[in-house]
Amino acid sequence: MSKAVTTKEAPPAARAELCGLTIAQAAAGLEARKFSAVELTRAHLDAIEALNPRLNALITVTPELALEQAAAADSRLAQGEGRALTGIPLAIKDLFCTEGVRTTAASRILEPFTPPYESTVTAQLKDLGAVFLGKANLDEFAMGSSNMTSGFGPVENPWRRKGSDVRLVPGGSSGGSASAVAARIAMGATGTDTGGSIRQPASFCGLAGIKPTYGRCSRFGIVAFASSLDQAGPLARTVEDCAILLGAMAGFDAKDSTSADRPVPYFRRAVTAGVRGKRIGIPAEYRMPGMPEEIEALWQRGVRWLKGEGAEIVDISLPHTKYGLPVYYIVAPAEASSNLARYDGVRFGARIDGEDLIDMYERTRAAGFGAEVKRRIMIGTYVLSAGYYDAYYLKAQKVRALILRDFEQAFAKVDAILTPTAPSAAFGMGEKMDDPIKMYLNDVFTVPASLAGVPAMSVPAGLSEEGLPLGLQVIGRHFDEETVFAVSGALEQAADFRAKPAVMAKGA
């Protein structure tokens, strides 16, 4: 506390250009004492002050806490005790519970909720010295692909179509995280991915983002959407930054029975491992009718790059791909309908009193949940109901097993799979809002890996004709994030993606 005050009395110049550094560069700069963690944090806080009112990327900003953490980071660095993330300013998706800092899941029902505990992932990031700038906006309870469903207002994508003022969505559900990192108001961010919620916004915002293997990161302290699919992962501006962040977030946690008790590899080394001799699968089923030409072209470019780096390209089949979306939109809402039952106004969060218990439940939930959340609770309740369970939920679980088998069979032949991340570039705010099915189609390429629990990463690979970023997706074997990083690293090198968004921290 006193340190934060001291820095206030003698403010070092906030150096705006610091916001443009990658995490790897910033960590090196801090280590070499080229700038202080307080300077780095202050630069980001200034950028937040300037841009967040417009982007709405962060629901809650915690400048005092951030400066305190930054000051503590500086003293650690001064003692030569810097760790992997000491002094690195991050945004935390507001689905991660943070002790003493309001956690909303972008839902009005949690508007007054301040958890007295810390999620395992954020606790690990803190332990490694990270500075938390604030809590990033998202689709309500992570249900959405546009960030339009947030109870705290939509998030704006910092990118613009060429010659257009139309405000675009950042994708979702980790839209606030993606927008913040793309606009350089945070160096990296945590996200969660249930059916594409890290990868699709990464693709829309020109970022790298990885959903690791289910079980790689602890879910303890993350507000649950669909427990069998939810996974935490990072979004950052480079593949290497993602590797640094994931290394810090991952690991076994006895508090999450589904977390994997296996060592966390040194992901950062994998990024530059190259793809020579690697077999890369190209699944026929991802060539969807009506897919824009430029997406197909991007995919082909990716194939050529990898081939050029010495990879072997193999045509493969994932025959049950077309069932991915229907299965996802049964399984995820089913689990969500149960997971969200606890928001009943009894013990925490918002409550609207009623005549009796049922009336209180109804008023509280009617007022607290937005339309998309209600829609999914209704779908989930329906598919689990007596008489429908076998036809929907049970069938979906069987097909899910087949989708997993598709991947297992493919991975007997290839080391990684390359696909587009999303069927389109970022779309305008308000578009696709009339038909939920259209919105759900955003997830068509990302959902199968979620259902199979395999790791998958989106890498910025080029721009659309309209000048918007497009991502390629690399899918790997269970717990083989290293190959995913290696392939992604090679794609990143080849793509040499240098384009920057229209809205960005000054000087970055």
Add this chain to the structure above:
Amino acid sequence: MGYSLEGATGAWEVVVGLEVHAQVISESKLFSGASATYGGAPNAHVSFVDAGFPGMLPVINRECVAQAVRTGLGLKAKINHWSRFDRKNYFYADLPSGYQISQFAHPVVGTGVVEIELADGTLKEIGITRLHLEQDAGKSMHDQHPSKSVIDLNRAGVALMEIVSEPDISSPEEAGAYVRKLRQILRYLGTCDGNMEEGSMRADVNVSVRKAGEPFRTRCEIKNVNSVRFVMHAVEAEARRQIEVWESGGEVVQETRLYDPARGETRSMRSKEDAHDYRYFPEPDLLPLVLDEAWVKALAEKLPELPDEKRKRFCEQYGLSFYDAGVLVVDQVTADFYETVAKGRDAKLAANWVMGEFFAALNRTGTTIETSPVTAENLGALLDLIADATINGKIAKEVFEAMVETGRAPGEIVEEKGLRQVTDTGAIEAAVAAVIAANADKVAEYKAGKEKLFGFFVGQVMKAMAGKGNPAIVNEEVKKQLQ
């Protein structure tokens, strides 16, 4: 033949199946580290997991699983090495997460059997369908505030075993015997304290009636019956109600009912139509529960001797009757007490003393084996004093009363009160001579053939010796001097 109830149309058979909820004895709850201890200030034993806070996840408590497996082994049941937890979804204020984690489709324990004994000594096997683990809900109290309900979550998340019987029970007596036997086994195993008044064991009673030879008719479920007596009453009351419904041309509807002990009747709680749709599905926060073969084996090896085996052993080892052995194995403490007393002594005499004087003293003084001033060691010492002829049986009863009053060792009492038996033949000869001299008329009568008077002389001698004469020597001496 078996039990039946007489209706206007003749005899009706009663068909009963029980679902017993038994609270697992464990340090902490089924899925959290919070204390599972009974009592405590309201909401003192509640973790964020129990309260269903956002982001909280259940982690299964190994000890609770061990307790369920032990219970399964005690019920001679199949242990399922692969089982799974499901969510049972419903809204209620004392169910924090809006679902109960339970084992619906794949219970940890499968079919087993419990042998019950009826008053006439008949033994009958009652099948166990399954045993599964689930978490308890909290407690809602509606009488603490004029317009609000208050919730205590201390119990929320505590491990329960639901033990489901086959519909093999066919009378109130059998239902009572089954609950008592189950409770006895659970207490032997140390997996549930069986305290029905505290709610740590409660039964849902499924009842239907039928004519001999018929298939099952519609059943009703009577929820949360909390004593053996009420279980028996509820079976009978519900069976009579159903008979009346059938005989008056009506139809029994499947529903959940409550037993009202004050009125001795059951009444409808909710019908099948408003039954919850629990929307069961596999709990995605937990992996399937896979039991290691060696672990189960280790638990089986450490299982205590159970009442049926112990009873059999008591018959064989101590030569007790099946009935007496049954009395002595009623619970582990009694059986242990008996065995301590019997060790190295006359086992039948020990049984008679434990079941006779000792149980009577417990009853009279309102104490239990644990609180009784008479320890097994001291009772054994008393038997030793009889065996080595330090005291006789009659004096032993007097010494025992002093032990009950003071809790002191019998040896001390005997010495202090000078109750040591007189085996000195000189003293006995003198006492007998004095009695004979003082009762010349009776001696004459005896010699004239009134042999019944023999006991009179013995009694007089014992009286004169303050009961301390060695009965065998006294007898012999009386006989001798009367000749």
